[in-house]
Amino acid sequence: MKMRSILILANLALLPHSAIAQDAAAFDCAKAESNAEKLVCEDSDLAALDRRLADRFDAALKVAEGLDTGAAETAKTLRAMQRGWISGRDECWKEPDLRVCVETQYLQREAELVAEFILEQPSETVELTCGSRALTVDAFATALPGIRVEEGDRVYIGAQLAPDTPGTYYLRQEGGLVLDGGAPRVSDVYGSETECQIR
Numbered sequence: 001m002k003m004r005s006i007l008i009l010a011n012l013a014l015l016p017h018s019a020i021a022q023d024a025a026a027f028d029c030a031k032a033e034s035n036a037e038k039l040v041c042e043d044s045d046l047a048a049l050d051r052r053l054a055d056r057f058d059a060a061l062k063v064a065e066g067l068d069t070g071a072a073e074t075a076k077t078l079r080a081m082q083r084g085w086i087s088g089r090d091e092c093w094k095e096p097d098l099r100v101c102v103e104t105q106y107l108q109r110e111a112e113l114v115a116e117f118i119l120e121q122p123s124e125t126v127e128l129t130c131g132s133r134a135l136t137v138d139a140f141a142t143a144l145p146g147i148r149v150e151e152g153d154r155v156y157i158g159a160q161l162a163p164d165t166p167g168t169y170y171l172r173q174e175g176g177l178v179l180d181g182g183a184p185r186v187s188d189v190y191g192s193e194t195e196c197q198i199r
Contacts, residue, residue: 023047026054034090036102043099049106056110057082060117085109104144104162111146111159112172118148126179130186130196137177145169149177 027050029041040046057078064074085105092101114120115138122138129135133151140146142159147169149156158171167180175187184196 025050035093035098036090036105039098039102046099046102046106049103049110053106053110053113056113056119059119060113063117063119107142107144107163108159111140111142111144112157114140114142115146115148115159116155116157122148126184127199128184128186128196129199130184130194133186133194134199135186135196137179139179147171147177149174 023044025037025040025047027037029037032038032041040050060078061075064078065071067074089102089105089109092098092105095101118138120140120142123141124139126137126139127135128137136150138148138150140148144160144163145166146157146159149158149171156171156174158169158174158177160166161168161170161176167178169177169179171177173189175189175191177186178184184198185193186196187193
């Protein structure tokens with residue numbers, strides 16, 4: 001009976017640590033410096049997003065490192081982009097609502113990683129003709145939807161601008177794409193729009 005009581009007490013003593021580990025961010029909160037990092041450490045929902053993004057990043061890194069050609073360069077670029085994303089997230093202190101900014105940063109980055117490294121199967125594929133351009137758009141049903149746009153040998157990655165802007169996406173190094181409300185249209189980095197037809 002005494003041994004059983006000791007075991008029960010030992011298990012109870014471990015419970016808070018397990019719960020804390022489960023709720024903690026993927027990074028060491030003792031070393032949190034930026035307002036964004038401190039907020040993530042204080043907010044269990046954001047901490048869960050941080051852990052989820054860390055898992056997505058690890059999965060993307062495995063895909064990059066497993067490529068037949070250019071694996072080392074792709075993995076190096078991915079790590080650099082992740083560092084750049086962290087710097088961008090930490091700039092959220094400039095925004096009126098720190099939490100909204102941080103959450104959106106996490107959701108957009110997750111969508112980008114899933115779309116770029118095809119960590120899930122696309123939920124939808126749309127073929128577009130936009131003037132002289134032929135685009136293949138794969139949509140991904142991440143928490144904030146992501147897209148992968150292929151044009152010949154070029155690939156553009158993006159995500160929905162915000163949770164309240166369905167069908168409106170930004171595209172890294174391209175501009176944007178609107179798939180909701182009226183005719184689809186693509187815009188370049190200068191804001192010039194071209195209407196598209198679904199093929």
